[in-house]
Amino acid sequence: MLQIPCPHCGPRDEVEFSCGGEAHIARPKESDALSDAEWADYLFMRANPKGVLAERWCHTLGCRRWFNVERDTVSHEILRVYPMGEPRGGGSGA
């Protein structure tokens, strides 16, 4: 089990959190104009890197706040926790 450092509550067990998938995927502004392939790319395609991934997590059973996490998908090491809306910094990959 991971221990995830909630920016408000400090380190808590993974079971208190929900993962919201990859972070920083902006909804296309004019979705009506997209082709099916472009829409499918937005909906379904994810970087899925072997390495550092930026993810959204919510402290569901605690303070119920969302935040971003940079996690290494190989070692599960959590490299950075930062607020929603803040652009991704550091790390490598998509």
Add this chain to the structure above:
Amino acid sequence: MSDPSLHQSPLATLHLGGRESEAAPDALVQLAERRAVGKLNLRADPANTALMQALETVLGYALPLAPNRTNGAGERGALWLGPDEWLVTVLSGQENALLEALSQAAAGHHAALSNVSDARIVLSLSGPRAREVLEKGCSLDLHPRAFQTGHCAQTRLARAAILLHQTDDAPAYDIHVAWSFAVYLWVWLEDAAAEYGLAVGDGE
């Protein structure tokens, strides 16, 4: 608003009333329901100092701004739930009066108030071995170096979502748990506390 005369604890099915007089002279853990805690959920922006001041004037105390901290206890206090969210407790029966007063204080500001008194019940767990009982089902570090009187935390106890609040160094804790989980958690606590000796206290 529910009719107070119809108000019944979810623990009624356990028929605890007949056990409150059971002699338990060596009990190292006490467990009871706090029946008189009204609860309001308050959302407000802590950066809005005019609003915070107006709310403090009504409450008579300041809302705790540090995460997982409380101000006051039992039937009069505020527990931090999030960076812009608190649980305000008040003596049962006074919920609507306080909600009305706080709503007036918040008029014109961006804020939200809800009476959530019946969403959860409050269990009072105390005694020299109360912390050991919690540690059987809670992954938080509850040692006094990490969790002390005046601290609160939303977490899990025996897989049930709870709001835990330490109210005394003795130690004593308030455990807020959803109505529908109350019987389950009570029975779990009784089992976990059995080895230390358990006294079932009067509901307050």
